[in-house]
Structures are given as structure tokens and as C-alpha cells.
Amino acid sequence: xxxxxxxxxxxxxxxxxxxxxxxxxxxxxxxxxxxxxxxxxxxxxxxxxxxxxxxxxxxxxxxxxxxxxxxxxxxxxxxxx
Numbered sequence: 001x002x003x004x005x006x007x008x009x010x011x012x013x014x015x016x017x018x019x020x021x022x023x024x025x026x027x028x029x030x031x032x033x034x035x036x037x038x039x040x041x042x043x044x045x046x047x048x049x050x051x052x053x054x055x056x057x058x059x060x061x062x063x064x065x066x067x068x069x070x071x072x073x074x075x076x077x078x079x080x081x
Contacts, residue, residue, distance in 0.1 A: 001026060002079070005042035006052035007033035012064050013052040019067050024081040025074060 002020065004027050006013030020027050032039040032051055042053040046063045054062045054070065058077055062069055074080050 001028060001057060003028045003030060003055040004052055005030050005032050005038055005045070005055075007031060009033060010051050015067065016052045016054060016065065016070060019070055023071075023074065025079060 002025065004013075004016065004020070006017065006029065008014070008031070017029060030038040030041075032042050042051060043049055045055060045061055046053045048063065050064050052064065054065060056062075056073060056077060057079070060073060060077075062073065
């Protein structure tokens with residue numbers, strides 16, 4: 001399962017969330033604006049206060065990824081439906 005830490009006010013988060021949804025990829029969205037725990041975990045994982053933080057099943061972490069970076073990793077991990 002992919003886990004995405006982000007916030008609805010964040011343009012990059014909305015873009016990445018839309019990409020995963022449009023591709024039909026299952027993911028869990030954890031709102032960093034609504035939860036200090038989610039915010040703190042995202043910072044712990046990425047080492048910085050930037051979002052989105054996307055954690056893939058193999059442990060790979062992308063921070064503020066481009067659509068191309070997300071698509072490339074989804075293909076490499078065979079996660080596209």
C-alpha cells in the first residue's frame with residue numbers, strides 16, 4: 001500500500017493525489033494539516049517539512065515528486081493496474 005502524507009491546501013499534494021487516483025492506484029492519504037501526528041511522521045520519514053511525502057511499499061520515499069517521478073516508480077514497482 002502506498003501512503004501519502006499531505007494537505008488539501010497544498011497544490012503538489014492535490015496534483016499527486018489526483019495522479020494516483022486517475023491511475024487507479026490504491027493509496028492511503030494522511031492529512032498533515034489535520035493531525036500533528038501525521039505531520040510529525042512525515043517530517044520523521046523525509047527529514048524535512050515538505051509535502052507531499054509519498055511512501056511506497058518497498059520503502060522508497062519521494063518528497064514533492066513530479067508526475068514523471070511517480071509514474072516511473074509505479075512502473076518499476078509494477079504497481080500500475
